[in-house]
Amino acid sequence: MRILVINPGSTSTKVAIFDDERQVWASGAHHPVAELARFERITDQYAYRRDFILGRLRGSGIDERFDAVIGRGGLLKPLRGGVYAVNERMKRDLREAKMEHACNLGALIAAELAAGWGCPAMTADPVVVDEMMPVARISGLPGMERKSVFHALNQKAVARRYAASTGRKYEELNLIVAHLGGGISVGAHRRGLVVDVNNALGGEGPFTPERAGTMPAMQLAEMCFSGRYTLPQVKRMLCGKGGLAAWLGETDMITISAEAEEGKQPHATLIEAMMYGVAKQIGAMYVALAGRADAIIVTGGIAHSNLCVGLLRPMVDYLAPVVVMPGENEMLSLAYNALGALRGELPLMEYTGEDCREGLIQACRQD
Numbered sequence: 001m002r003i004l005v006i007n008p009g010s011t012s013t014k015v016a017i018f019d020d021e022r023q024v025w026a027s028g029a030h031h032p033v034a035e036l037a038r039f040e041r042i043t044d045q046y047a048y049r050r051d052f053i054l055g056r057l058r059g060s061g062i063d064e065r066f067d068a069v070i071g072r073g074g075l076l077k078p079l080r081g082g083v084y085a086v087n088e089r090m091k092r093d094l095r096e097a098k099m100e101h102a103c104n105l106g107a108l109i110a111a112e113l114a115a116g117w118g119c120p121a122m123t124a125d126p127v128v129v130d131e132m133m134p135v136a137r138i139s140g141l142p143g144m145e146r147k148s149v150f151h152a153l154n155q156k157a158v159a160r161r162y163a164a165s166t167g168r169k170y171e172e173l174n175l176i177v178a179h180l181g182g183g184i185s186v187g188a189h190r191r192g193l194v195v196d197v198n199n200a201l202g203g204e205g206p207f208t209p210e211r212a213g214t215m216p217a218m219q220l221a222e223m224c225f226s227g228r229y230t231l232p233q234v235k236r237m238l239c240g241k242g243g244l245a246a247w248l249g250e251t252d253m254i255t256i257s258a259e260a261e262e263g264k265q266p267h268a269t270l271i272e273a274m275m276y277g278v279a280k281q282i283g284a285m286y287v288a289l290a291g292r293a294d295a296i297i298v299t300g301g302i303a304h305s306n307l308c309v310g311l312l313r314p315m316v317d318y319l320a321p322v323v324v325m326p327g328e329n330e331m332l333s334l335a336y337n338a339l340g341a342l343r344g345e346l347p348l349m350e351y352t353g354e355d356c357r358e359g360l361i362q363a364c365r366q367d
Contacts (some may be wrong), residue, residue: 002340005334006071006110008049008102009355011036015053017062024075027056042100049102069114070338072330073126075099080357081129081156081194082349083341085119086111090219090351103127122348124337125152128237129194136288147185148194149201150185151300157333158299158325159189160340173294176285176320177280178312181328182251182273184208186281196288197283203238206277209251209302212242213277225352245271257305260275272311279315286319293320301328 007028014028021091029052039045057064071086074094080278086088086107095106107123114121137145155177156170163170171192178186185200198205198214207213215238224234245251247270260267282327286293296316302308304325313322340346 001067003066003335003338003342004066004069004107004110004113005331005338006053006069007330007334008105008109010102013049014050014331015056016331016335017066018332018339019198020153020339021332021336023331023335025060025062027060038040042102043095043105045102046105046108049105050112053109058071059217062144064117066114066117066119068120068122068338068342069110069117070122070124070334071108071110072334073123073128073164074104074107074349075101076128076160077124077353078128078130078148079126079347079351080131081123081125081152081188083124083337083346084208084349085349086114086123087351089353090123090348093351096290103350111333120341122338124334125156127152129156131193131195132197133288137165146200147199149199150187150194150197151179151181151200152181152194152331153333154336155179155185155187155189155194156295157329157336160325161336162295162297162325174289174292176282176289176296178298178300180208180300180308182208182210182211182301182302184213184278184302185209185282186278186285188194188285191291196285201239204276205281207243207274209244209253209256210240210242212238212246220240245272251301253302253305257307261307271308275308275311276315277314296305296320296322297325298322299325299327299329300327303327 001020003018005018006015010031016026017024036045045138055162075097075179076090076093091111093107094108097104110123111121127149132148139146150235150324156337159175159177160170174191175189176186177189183200184206185197186205187194187197203212205213223229242258247266248256250256256267257271260271298312303324309324316322337346343350
């Protein structure tokens with residue numbers, strides 16, 4: 001199966017071709033800030049990004065015959081994880097999304113290109129996948145519901161790949177998946193549903209290279225009302241300038257890990273503290289699975305670090321076997337999902353735009 005994968009990021013566009021699971025061609029670039037600044041809204045970048053992709057394909061002499069085109073998932077309404085056909089309702093919701101991000105363009109561009117080439121357009125496991133069980137949503141304040149925003153694409157893909165490597169189905173296993181990158185999300189995967197996970201974008205869980213994570217509530221409230229910071233400044237401190245960025249002024253884990261291995265302080269202590277936070281979150285997800293976990297999968301860019309994995313492993317390996325599957329793998333994960341749908345191994349789902357959560361609540365209750 002020949003699959004075209006499209007992945008628009010905030011300042012970049014990546015495109016790749018896969019023959020089954022093997023990447024045979026890839027291209028992409030970071031777009032100059034001045035070029036992107038010409039567009040008032042991200043949706044206005046549509047033609048610019050589409051033409052960039054077509055230019056790279058035609059500039060390389062690519063034969064434009066594909067079995068499917070899959071684009072990175074956008075900020076849709078909460079939905080169940082899986083592979084979705086790009087339909088008119090999805091395209092409308094992406095164009096009208098309250099939260100604008102370049103990822104919203106992925107499925108839109110995929111739909112236009114696929115229509116021209118006579119093949120299906122798909123998307124899979126956007127960050128808004130919401131499969132949380134009812135009790136996991138409740139916080140200590142009415143009206144402040146916990147939300148599911150996490151690295152669904154990579155978490156689900158590595159979970160399926162791990163299951164396949166053991167000769168079992170993802171839907172048969174209980175797994176804890178820890179995605180370690182600029183943001184960190186740890187999910188409890190119970191037989192195909194992520195029944196609990198920290199909001200990796202909204203400030204829950206361990207601190208990360210650039211995010212502050214869960215903070216002491218009273219101290220945070222006092223800081224917010226101290227008069228020293230505006231709301232945008234506080235939000236930036238929590239997401240973007242928090243974590244290792246706040247402590248060290250840098251987020252490059254290769255450099256920070258190397259300095260920590262040499263015993264440099266506070267680098268070594270901070271890395272240990274970050275991994276301790278991840279271990280605690282894994283422990284919480286172990287409880288969410290009622291102590292029945294078939295494996296703990298460690299993935300994301302930080303999983304390449306022997307230091308970080310070496311610190312984390314002894315904190316959690318008594319709970320379940322630890323399996324390391326490093327890398328963000330967004331392009332492979334998208335191709336893997338498209339391939340599963342083409343082969344009939346994964347259902348190709350229909351996006352309705354309706355809130356998926358009531359049906360999942362019933363499924364969790366029956367389970």
